Every structure is written in C-alpha cells, then in structure tokens.
Amino acid sequence: MHARMGAVRIRDSDLSAVGLVRMSVPWTCPDFNLENLSGGRVGLSESAGNLRMIHFWCAYCPAFRSELLSLEELYERLEGRNFALLSVNNGDPFGEVQQLCRACPVRFPVLLDPLRKTAEAYGVSAVPSTFLLDRKGLAFAKATGARDWSSRAALEMLHRLMGNLGDRNPAGHAADGRVDRKDGSGRIERRKK
16 A cells, blocks of 8 residues: 655555554644753654654663664764654653663753653553654654664665655765765764765
C-alpha cells in the first residue's frame, strides 16, 4: 500500500523496515509547550512545516542510551533539512534527566513531561514510543520499542518522506562532494572527496 506525504509516496514496506506502523487514520497531534533542559520552552508548533519525529522515552528503559545515541546520529545527519526531532522524557525527575544527558550528550531538544500529560494526550502506553508527523502536523506512523534510528533503512525512509529536499541523499553524499563517515568515536565526520 502507498500513501502520499506531500509529493512523496511512502510504502508500508518502507515504514515496516524500520518497525513503524502506519496509523489507520492519521490524526492531528495536540500542540505542546514543554520545558527543555536549559529552562526554556519548546512547542510542537515551532517546527511546523517540517517532517517531525516525536520520541517519548524514560530513563528506566534498558535500551535508552543506545537509542539516544542513534537519535543523535540521525539528528546530526538531518539537522536543518526539513526535519525536526523532539525527544520527550516521560516523567523522570529533572535532575535525573539532566544527569543522564550529561553522560550521553545529545544536541537535539530534550523536553520534560514530568506529569506525563503530553504522553497521555498522545496515547503513549509504553516507552519508547515514536510518532512521525507530516508537515501539516498529522501523525501518520508510530513505533513502540527501541530501534536504531540511524540505520540505513531509517535514513532512506526519512529522506524519502522529506522528498529528498535536503542537500544530502540517503547514502550520505552531499551535493557539494562531501562524504559523511563515522570516525573512531562513532561521530559523523564530513570530508571532501
């Protein structure tokens, strides 16, 4: 089955390759305005017009560190390219989330949902849970459970959803001839060919 996301077709097989399930009826996600680790506030509506990923997680999830690292790699690859990643901690105390993010540093927004009201509004019953929203704010796919968001299948699927509007293709080659590769630390290094 195909569905149109803007000008891009996405197959159920593209979604399922990453463990995402198409929602039978896409729904408009409720806006939120949550505190981040710096004390500022971030709202869903601030990233309107982009493909958005909302990732709900808790510190007690055994796979949270590896998944946060894969989300960081995904964020590094897609930052500034019609894509927004919003990571929502589901109920852990501020100090604990801050400590965890120092041990596992990430640059994407980590938002706090201490009373789990946002998670409740999204129908989150298990963590991690991830939602994909189109540019109009309709949730069209969901994943429950940890996965490698920096995998080739995930990157190809997200690039396809973004309509390849960015300056990089799923293989990691930039239009200017740069090639992305992992250095010894697991970080992405951009080099000229």
